[in-house]
Amino acid sequence: MTLRLYDTATREARDFEPLRPGRASVYVCGLTVQSEPHVGHVRSAVNFDVLRRWLTHRGYRVDFVRNVTDIDDKILAKAAAADRPWYEHAAIMKRELDAAYAALNVAPPTYEPLATGHVPEMLELIGLLIERGHAYVAGDGSGDVYFDVRSWPAYGELTRQSVEDMEAAEDADPRGKRDPRDFALWKGWKSTIEPRTASWPSPWGRGRPGWHIECSAMAGKYLGESFDIHGGGVDLRFPHHENEQAQSRAAGHGFARYWLHNAWITTAGEKMSKSLGNSLTIPSVLERFRGIELRYYVVAAHYRSHVEFSFDSLEEAAVGFRRIEHFLDRAGADAVVGEIPEAFAAAMDDDLGTPAAVAVVHEHVREGNRLLADGDAAGATAAAAQVRAMLAVLGVDPLDPAWSGGASADDGEAKLTAAVDVLVAGLLEQRAAARAAKDFAAADDIRDRIKAAGIEVTDTPDGPKWSIA
Known part of the structure; x- marks a missing residue:
């Protein structure tokens, strides 16, 4: 059997042929740590974790890189609203993201680079693009540097668009751009409204990287100028x-050979997102379902299929998974793990066909x-x-x-404490938001729920603190 993957660049399923025999290189765009992770966020992590597990099962050594964007306009805005330094806010949200991944058994990547730790590589790549005539320094004195989309004839080939049909890039003041579609590689420091700590020295003045250049630089550092899957x-x-593909190939790099994209999880037909206000945070969902049940719900759908989230459908999936667990209990399953059935392997080799693979599980x-x-x-x-x-x-x-909490009681207690901390922190943030909106009834209800769980909350000048009553 040959593994076939649907390449969204060519819009067809292709046999997977890695650059290096026996090795597979995968780069996945991680999250911008601006706010707490929700179900829509973790779908991508879970889907590509399954890809990694299947590649490993098929005998590949997998170099798996998933980045973290820890500097961004949204992070600066969220941090300012929370009245704390941007780097503290990013670190807090990163810990919540790690807890969410752990709660859903998403294995840590081979590397997990932070954008702020790779500014030198970004500056080098920007410099190369300027040298090759594909980027320019804005003439308005802002210190911005832009990618010149008109200089790269293949711009738009990934999504099959012409430049004329594209919307303007709204990532910087358009006054310094030659074309409104030109996108920012480097953003000059706005000293009157941005903290100096959110800027780095560069040949074009203090500033910070644009979003797109981050991934090109980090993928290139850890996986090379060409790699297998993005x-x-x-x-x-x-x-x-x-934009990643355009700037990387304009710099002379082969970049990604396969592009894989997971679909959205939607609520009421709309993409689940913080901006729409319809997100469901992982801690709140885990108050009602186990992490293994939520993960099963996610993997039971094909990664390219849109999922309309509801607690009813999650409950249905959880009931189905409990039937599997009940069988394993009755059969006295132990540490022995058997062979993969051919029907399951065929389903997974067909563009990670998890719905058919799950059907094979239930047949067995x-x-x-x-x-x-x-x-x-x-x-049995x-x-x-x-x-x-x-x-x-x-x-x-x-x-x-x-899923069992680790090998020792101390490890289990530490994980339990960390999980409780994430859950309580999420409730306290909801309480703070309710108080800020003067919805004191909702704030009191959250406080009572926390207290009913045997947790005491004390408001201090440094924020609320909790302890077991």
Whole structure:
């Protein structure tokens, strides 16, 4: 069997042929740590975690890079609204993101570079683009540097658009641009409204990188000028991925050979996002469902299919997963993990066809239950071993130590404390937002919910603190 992946650049499924035999290089655009992660955010992480697990199962050594954008206009705005330094805000949100990934058993990447740690590489890449005639310093004295989209004839090839049909890039003041579609590679420091700490020295004056240049620089450093797979949410195809590809190839790099994009999770037909106010944070969802159930709900849908989120559909998925767990309990599944059934492998090789793969899991569960009813304990145990092998690829094997809290009581207690801290922090932020909106009834309700859980909250000059009552 050959692994086939749907390349959104060519819009067709192609056999996966890595640059280096036995190795697969994957770069996934991570999150901008501006606010707490929601269900829509973690879908991408879970989907590409499944890709990584399947590549590993097929014998590849996987170099997996997922970046973090920790400097951005939105981070500066959110930090100012929270009255704390931007770097503190980014660090707090990064910890919440890490907790969310851990709660859904998303394995840490091979590398997880922070944008702020790779400014020298970005400056070098910008300098190369200027030297090659594909970027220019704005003539308005702002210190901005822009990519000249008209200088690169292939601009628009990823999303199959012409420049004339594109909207203007709204990432900087257009007065310094030759073309409104030109996008910022470097943003000059606005000394009257931005903290000096959010800027770095450059040949064009103090400033900070534009969003798109970050990923090109970090992918190039860790995976080389050409690599196998670039992934991310479908909403990143334009302008982010279009701009990444243009600037990287204009610099002479081959960049990504395959583009994979996961679809949205929507609510009421709209993309789940903070700006729409319809997001569901991970801590709030985990108050009602286990992390393994939420992950199962995510992986049961094909990564390119839009998912309309509802708690009813999540409950339905959770019930289905509990049936799998019940079978494993009855079959006496232990540390033995069996072979992957051919039907499951065929589904996964067909562009990570998880819906068909999950169907194979349930077929084996039904067969295992039949064997148990017939008194064939050995046959049921063998079926359970295969079920565990399939669940491991999907990241939802209930006997995986990642779901049990670790090897020692101290580790388990630390993880429990960290999880509680994330949950309480989320509730306290909701309480603060309610108080700021003068919705004191809602704020009091949140306080009472926290207290009913046996947690005491004390308001201090440094913010609310909690402890177990």
